[in-house]
Every structure is written in structure tokens, then in C-alpha cells.
Amino acid sequence: MASEASTIAIAGAGSIGCYVGGCLALAGRKVVLLGRGRVVETMRQGGLRVSDLDGRDRRVEAQAISATDDPATALRDADIILVTVKSGGTAEMAKLIAAHGRPDAVVASLQNGVDNADRLRAGLPGRQVLAGMVMFNVVQSPDGEVPFRVHRASQGEVMIDGGIDGLADRLDVDGLAVEARADMKAVQWGKLLMNLNNALVALSDLPLARQLADRRWRVILAGQIDEALAAMKAAAVAPARITGLPPSLLPKVLRLPDWLFGLLARRMLAIDAQARSSMWDDLKRGRPTEIDELQGAVIRLARQTGTPTPINERVMALVRQAEAGKRGPPGLTPDAVNPGPRSA
Structure with missing residues (x-):
């Protein structure tokens, strides 16, 4: 499932989604970012700049990143779907994944709060849905800055349910530490x-x-x-x-x-x-x-x-x-x- 050839969809191209997707793309993972409006258009024009508190400052060129506002384009071929929308958009994203995502895709919530994975499960019965949590802060560039920049502004890692063998290893790349956990509700x-x-x-x-x-x-x-x-x-x-x-x-x-x-x-x-x-x-x-x-x-x-x-x-x-x-x-x-x- 979580192989080198896996396609990863980032369902929510905001600060967290772009940072996670950018790190994965820089590591050679096949990534599609689903977003809307200003962020997607800016990435199409100038790519994505990914920096962090540890001194990394890297650029993903526009031609090397796939950013779209079309859910079908982003979700239909994804093996892994990382949900990074705000909590208020969880139910709507579950509908989009149900309509356009593959039934065998692994869905993981990288959202704040304690209920979002359960909301995704309710909207995606029978599918593999994992809880996850981002432990760091990300800030984004002001409107109009090109390339669009996301900056990890604190220390921390991503924690994700350990239910899928190899998933955490697949997502663990330079600038994005990912740890599998068996106690995600407590996390x-x-x-x-x-x-x-x-x-x-x-x-x-x-x-x-x-x-x-x-x-x-x-x-x-x-x-x-x-x-x-x-x-x-x-x-x-x-x-x-x-x-x-x-x-x-x-x-x-x-x-x-x-x-x-x-x-x-x-x-x-x-x-x-x-x-x-x-x-x-x-x-x-x-x-x-x-x-x-x-x-x-x-x-x-x-x-x-x-x-x-x-x-x-x-x-x-x-x-x-x-x-x-x-x-x-x-x-x-x-x-x-x-x-x-x-x-x-």
C-alpha cells in the first residue's frame, strides 16, 4: 500500500497541507495538492517555497508540483489522502473523497481537534481512515508573495495511527518527521x-x-x-x-x-x-x-x-x-x- 510508487493527495492546500505536501514533493514523492483560489493560483505561477526553523529553505518549481482546485483530478488516482482542511470542512471533504477517491485509498486526518477522524469515518463507511496530528506550527506568506511560502515555525513531528504498515515510513522525509502511534486518541x-x-x-x-x-x-x-x-x-x-x-x-x-x-x-x-x-x-x-x-x-x-x-x-x-x-x-x-x- 504505502510503496515508493504511491500517489499522495493533500486534501486542503492551506499552511499545513502545503508544508506537508512540499516536503513530500521535495523528497521525490508523487503529490497532488487540492485547494482553491489564491494559494493554488500562486503555486501554479511560481511554485512553492518550503522553509523551517532548522534553517532549511527549499523551492519546488511550478512545473514540479501539481496543484488543482478540481477534486476529481486530485483524488481519483491517490493511494493516500491526507486531509488537512479546517475542521469545518471535514464533512464536505468526506463527501468529495466518497465521490472521487478510490475505495482502497488510505485516508488520514492531519487536523486539529479530537473528532475529525470520526467524522471522516462517518462519511466514508467501509474505508480505511486513520487519525493523525501535526505537532508544529506553520505560517504562510502574505497575499501576493511569489512563490507561495510556507514556514514551519516551531519544533515537532507528525503523529499518525500505526494501523497501516509502512505508511509512517513513506511519509517520513527531510523536514517532516512522522511517527506511528498506537494511542492516537490520547495524542x-x-x-x-x-x-x-x-x-x-x-x-x-x-x-x-x-x-x-x-x-x-x-x-x-x-x-x-x-x-x-x-x-x-x-x-x-x-x-x-x-x-x-x-x-x-x-x-x-x-x-x-x-x-x-x-x-x-x-x-x-x-x-x-x-x-x-x-x-x-x-x-x-x-x-x-x-x-x-x-x-x-x-x-x-x-x-x-x-x-x-x-x-x-x-x-x-x-x-x-x-x-x-x-x-x-x-x-x-x-x-x-x-x-x-x-x-x-
């Missing part, structure tokens, strides 16, 4: 804990490294994680260790003084100075965010178990307000996001 919940910060970056309008370096913002993140861990414990959900720390220690480390946090959390702070979050980018572009798949997932689990989530609910309400206002990231202060006690 998804573990990543969700840190993804609760996406909304804080969006609300603050600060670069990720600067925002994480400020204890006032980390205290809000710690409070969200406390609520999530309480809900998970009540629901017997065990999140995997993602940052090098046991999940139970994350809130304690986040609440440390700035100088001590900086010493102990070097991996967490290994971030490009201009990196932000995909939720920040969504607000900037006036698009719906993934707040319902992040804070929303915590709130839904908490309601099932009767655990309170006032901080997550407050953050979710503020993001919804910013979405509705369509004026971009609001640039809120920590006190405006969480006006309660800050010394916890």
Missing part, C-alpha cells in the same frame, strides 16, 4: 491541551513566542488546561504526554515566573519570532475559526461529566464575538480575557 487529547492557547494568541494579537513569555497569558492557559484535565479525569480520558512534561504538570509549569519558565520550557519556546496561530490567521482573514473543536470540545466533555469550565467558556465567547465583528484579532489584554484572580 489528540494531549495536543488539545496546548491548542487551547490558539485562541489566546488570536485574542491578544501577539506573536506566539511573545505571548507565551508573558505569565499573565500563561495563567489563563493554565486555567483552561486545569478545567480540561478535570473534565478528562471525570470522563476517564487519559491525554498523552506531548510537550515532554506529564499533562498534569503543565499548569504548574505555565504558572512559574517568567524567568524560571524560560529556563524550564525551552522546547515550548523554540518558536519563530513571528509565529502566530491558525486561529489568529482565521480572524485576520475574516474566516470561521476552529474554536468549537478546541475550547468547544472541552466544554462538551465537561458538560457530560458535570465539571465547570468558566475560563474556556469565556475565551470561546470572546472568539465568537471577534468572529462576528470581522475586524480581525481584537488585541485584548489578559485582564480583558480573564478578569478574575491572577495569582493562582
Whole structure:
């Protein structure tokens, strides 16, 4: 299945999809990127530039990359389909794969949240659908820049369900470390804990490294994680260790003084100075965010178990307000996001 001749379709040519697809294409894999509008047209004109925090800066020429807005062209010959659309597009992508993809193609979700693989399975009964998770941040070039550039702005790898022999090895290439895991549901919940910060970056309008370096913002993140861990414990959900720390220690480390946090959390702070979050980018572009798949997932689990989530609910309400206002990231202060006690 996952042979050297496999054709890989990237179903969602956004920041993550273009980075993953670009690394695979640079390694000689046969890749087709399915996207729309500006990104596809820019790649057709000038190709794709792929860079990262480790110093790589590579170019895929336009004639060497296949980018299309036609689902049939992208999906009909694919052996492997990597789904990288935002969560709100998962159901529609499942319909497109059902209509145009081969029944024997392996489908893998490389999306945020904990439910997208299940949504794909619901729309693709009888097909092989795997859960996956991208552990790094990718930023894309401003509108109009040619070639279109994607930059991995933090450390991390891709984790994917180990159910298909050879799949992780096929996808593991220079600039894109891929690891097979047998505990993907735990990985998804573990990543969700840190993804609760996406909304804080969006609300603050600060670069990720600067925002994480400020204890006032980390205290809000710690409070969200406390609520999530309480809900998970009540629901017997065990999140995997993602940052090098046991999940139970994350809130304690986040609440440390700035100088001590900086010493102990070097991996967490290994971030490009201009990196932000995909939720920040969504607000900037006036698009719906993934707040319902992040804070929303915590709130839904908490309601099932009767655990309170006032901080997550407050953050979710503020993001919804910013979405509705369509004026971009609001640039809120920590006190405006969480006006309660800050010394916890």
C-alpha cells in the first residue's frame, strides 16, 4: 500500500497541507495538492517555497508540483489522502473523497481537534481512515508573495495511527518527521491541551513566542488546561504526554515566573519570532475559526461529566464575538480575557 510508487493527495492546500505536501514533493514523492483560489493560483505561477526553523529553505518549481482546485483530478488516482482542511470542512471533504477517491485509498486526518477522524469515518463507511496530528506550527506568506511560502515555525513531528504498515515510513522525509502511534486518541487529547492557547494568541494579537513569555497569558492557559484535565479525569480520558512534561504538570509549569519558565520550557519556546496561530490567521482573514473543536470540545466533555469550565467558556465567547465583528484579532489584554484572580 504505502510503496515508493504511491500517489499522495493533500486534501486542503492551506499552511499545513502545503508544508506537508512540499516536503513530500521535495523528497521525490508523487503529490497532488487540492485547494482553491489564491494559494493554488500562486503555486501554479511560481511554485512553492518550503522553509523551517532548522534553517532549511527549499523551492519546488511550478512545473514540479501539481496543484488543482478540481477534486476529481486530485483524488481519483491517490493511494493516500491526507486531509488537512479546517475542521469545518471535514464533512464536505468526506463527501468529495466518497465521490472521487478510490475505495482502497488510505485516508488520514492531519487536523486539529479530537473528532475529525470520526467524522471522516462517518462519511466514508467501509474505508480505511486513520487519525493523525501535526505537532508544529506553520505560517504562510502574505497575499501576493511569489512563490507561495510556507514556514514551519516551531519544533515537532507528525503523529499518525500505526494501523497501516509502512505508511509512517513513506511519509517520513527531510523536514517532516512522522511517527506511528498506537494511542492516537490520547495524542489528540494531549495536543488539545496546548491548542487551547490558539485562541489566546488570536485574542491578544501577539506573536506566539511573545505571548507565551508573558505569565499573565500563561495563567489563563493554565486555567483552561486545569478545567480540561478535570473534565478528562471525570470522563476517564487519559491525554498523552506531548510537550515532554506529564499533562498534569503543565499548569504548574505555565504558572512559574517568567524567568524560571524560560529556563524550564525551552522546547515550548523554540518558536519563530513571528509565529502566530491558525486561529489568529482565521480572524485576520475574516474566516470561521476552529474554536468549537478546541475550547468547544472541552466544554462538551465537561458538560457530560458535570465539571465547570468558566475560563474556556469565556475565551470561546470572546472568539465568537471577534468572529462576528470581522475586524480581525481584537488585541485584548489578559485582564480583558480573564478578569478574575491572577495569582493562582
